[in-house]
Amino acid sequence: MRRLEHIGLLALPGLTFLAVIFALPLLLLLLKSFQIDGQVSIAEYRLFFSDSYNLTVLWRTLRVALLTTLLALVIAYPTAIAMSRARGIWLSVFLVAMVLPMSVGVVVKAFAWSIIFRTRGVLNDMLMSLGITDAPIRMLFTESALIIGAANVFLPFMVLPIYAVLRQMDGRLPEAAASLGATPVFRFFHVTLPLSLPGVVAGCAFVFSLAVSMYVIPSLIVGERQQTLSMLTARSFLYLRNEALGATISSILLIIAISVVLGSSWLANRLGARS
Amino acid sequence: MPRSAGPEPGAHAYLDVVDISKAFRGTTVMSGMDFRVARGELVSLLGPSGCGKTTLLRIIAGLTSADAGDVVLDGRAITKVPAHKRNISVVFQSYALFPHLTVAENLAFGLRARGMAKAQTGPQVADALALVRMSDFAERPVAALSGGQQQRVAVARALIVDPVLLLLDEPFSALDRKLRETMQVELKSLLRDRGMTAVFVTHDQEEAMGVSDRIAVMNAGRIEQFATPSDLYARPASAFVMDFVGLSSRLSGKVKVSEAGALRIETPYGEVRAKGALAPGAKVVVGVRPELIRREAGENTVRVALADAMILGAKTHLYGASTGDDRLLCELPGIQSGLERGQQVTFGWSVDDTLVYEVER
Missing domain, CATH: 2.40.50.140 (Nucleic acid-binding proteins)
Structure with a gap:
């Protein structure tokens, strides 16, 4: 017991760092959003929610984050299964393919996409020369482009937790299921999928949190035309000099993030308790 | 060593493994393997690790495919039949119980995989639990069970689907020595009562002698001798068998x-x-x-x-x-x-x- 208490001291530097650099500023921000002229008030929130433009932005932010998470999940799950079965050189190839893109900055990626997706870009040239379309299709500056781009950037955060869980799974379990008469589809839905759910929950929580608060990717891909909460926050602080509005939007983002973290850990605990 | 009351060797083959060959990455594990088991017989594949016994078991189960040869069960070639259509149950060394399911849900798995509605599995699950004296543990998660209890659940889960053949891969190796013998006696009489045909894989010669009508002693991908425990002990066919058995x-x-x-x-x-x-x-x-x-x-x-x-x-x-x-x-x-x-x-x-x-x- 004594020994464990000492080991707890090792977490002290990290906790102090988090408290001073992360928790304290956010707490001050939160307090600011509930204050007007030194009075406690929810007026800023009332103001925010009464503006239909803000509601459009809030809904768009949540929708983009949700669709990004879903797209990443659909692409990541089969990838994670393939990775969990890969051995030797193939596993290394997969892991490098996951980690390497993270070291390329989002700015670089975004400009690289624009070469492909812009009106006179590689993709449109190809579609037109194949006769699939007569006029170039607008792909950049759309919500779809944003979702595809965001899913690409955040994909490793979905693949790796699912891969980690599948890798730990006893390989005999699907075999035992097969010997008990379970078809490949039955095996997937009754053995592999339920056992991988903790990884799915963790991956979704990561990607949703990242996507709901992303700033650089939408700025580069959709620009000012379609705002998200993060962009609105930045605009409030930087251009409008409206600190109260900025603090309010930040706090809304913070509340969304905290709900996701708490909700996912509650789900993970529930799933964990069953096994 | 008393002669057990199984069918005579050489009787009509129920399981007939014919001329099986298997290589992994160019390394031959076995070639030209023949292996026959009569209906209702309890047979062991006994040998040191790496002798090919587990590979042979997996080929019979359909979990590994053979490079050449045939697996014939009750007169029907099942070589190309996938594992889930063979109705051959496997008890794994680690038991491979589903950790996200309760004991009862583990037992019901095979029935549900065969299309039975969840609500209808109750009576059969209850019977199977009673068979292995685990009725009080139905709603427990499997992680909360001891090694011996997990083994009972694994056996009940394998038997509940009424398989045509039961395969057991080192089923006692995770148990301590005293419990092992009790479980051997228990399992043997359970299989006898049901007339089940079973193949055990083991590296433990005492275990093989204890549970089998006949034992196939394997070495380097070959069966050195396939005989009753008493013949194996009294008249080993090779110095390897003599050393390995007793x-x-x-x-x-x-x-x-x-x-x-x-x-x-x-x-x-x-x-x-x-x-x-x-x-x-x-x-x-x-x-x-x-x-x-x-x-x-x-x-x-x-x-x-x-x-x-x-x-x-x-x-x-x-x-x-x-x-x-x-x-x-x-x-x-x-x-x-x-x-x-x-x-x-x-x-x-x-x-x-x-x-x-x-x-x-």
């Missing part, structure tokens, strides 16, 4: 004289006589089961310094001084006292009990 004295030697089926063999412990037809000069291994050696002169007699006397309770093991790989082991009943290390002892045994194997060159 204890034995083992002397290396060379045939000096060979006439009319009688051999005189030169060993480091002196001359030994045996029956056999080997050419003079042939290098041989001579073996004797320890309980067939007495502390008195016999047809073969050796005088040797006592290296150790191990009192094991029901029996005492006397070890003669060894020379190289050779060893002399005499097993006497009860507690033998008054023996001292280094004292000269006389070991004697009969010509008929002397096993001789030519050393392969």
Whole structure:
């Protein structure tokens, strides 16, 4: 017991760092959003929610984050299964393919996409020369482009937790299921999928949190035309000099993030308790 | 070793493994493997790790595909039938219970995989739980069970679907020694009562002797001998089988004289006589089961310094001084006292009990 208490001291530097650099500023921000002229008030929130433009932005932010998470999940799950079965050189190839893109900055990626997706870009040239379309299709500056781009950037955060869980799974379990008469589809839905759910929950929580608060990717891909909460926050602080509005939007983002973290850990605990 | 009440060897083959070959990454695991089991028979594949026994089991189950050859079950070739359509249940070494399901849900899995509605599985699950005396544990998560309880659940889960064949991969190896024997007795009578045909894979010769009607001793991808436990022990077909099954004295030697089926063999412990037809000069291994050696002169007699006397309770093991790989082991009943290390002892045994194997060159 004594020994464990000492080991707890090792977490002290990290906790102090988090408290001073992360928790304290956010707490001050939160307090600011509930204050007007030194009075406690929810007026800023009332103001925010009464503006239909803000509601459009809030809904768009949540929708983009949700669709990004879903797209990443659909692409990541089969990838994670393939990775969990890969051995030797193939596993290394997969892991490098996951980690390497993270070291390329989002700015670089975004400009690289624009070469492909812009009106006179590689993709449109190809579609037109194949006769699939007569006029170039607008792909950049759309919500779809944003979702595809965001899913690409955040994909490793979905693949790796699912891969980690599948890798730990006893390989005999699907075999035992097969010997008990379970078809490949039955095996997937009754053995592999339920056992991988903790990884799915963790991956979704990561990607949703990242996507709901992303700033650089939408700025580069959709620009000012379609705002998200993060962009609105930045605009409030930087251009409008409206600190109260900025603090309010930040706090809304913070509340969304905290709900996701708490909700996912509650789900993970529930799933964990069953096994 | 009493002969168990299984079907006779050579009876109509229920499971017929014909000419199976398998290689992994260019390394041959087995080639031309034949293996037949009669209906209702309990058979063990016994051998050291890497001998191919688990591969053979997996090929029968359909979890690994063979490169060549056929698996025939009850007259029907199932070589190309996928595992989930074979109705062959497997009990794995680690039991492979589904960790996200309760005991009852684990049992119901095979029924549900066959399309039975969840609500209808109750009576059969209850029966299967009663069969392995686990009725009180139905709603427990499997992680909360002891090793012996997990094994019972694994067996019940395998049997509930009424399989045509049961395969067990080292089913007792995760249990401690005392529990292992209890579980062996329990499982054996359970399978007998149901007339189940079963193949065990094991590296433990005592376990194989305990649960099987017949044992196939495997070595390097081949079956060295396929016989009843008593035949295997009394008349091992090779020096490998003699060493692997039971204890034995083992002397290396060379045939000096060979006439009319009688051999005189030169060993480091002196001359030994045996029956056999080997050419003079042939290098041989001579073996004797320890309980067939007495502390008195016999047809073969050796005088040797006592290296150790191990009192094991029901029996005492006397070890003669060894020379190289050779060893002399005499097993006497009860507690033998008054023996001292280094004292000269006389070991004697009969010509008929002397096993001789030519050393392969």
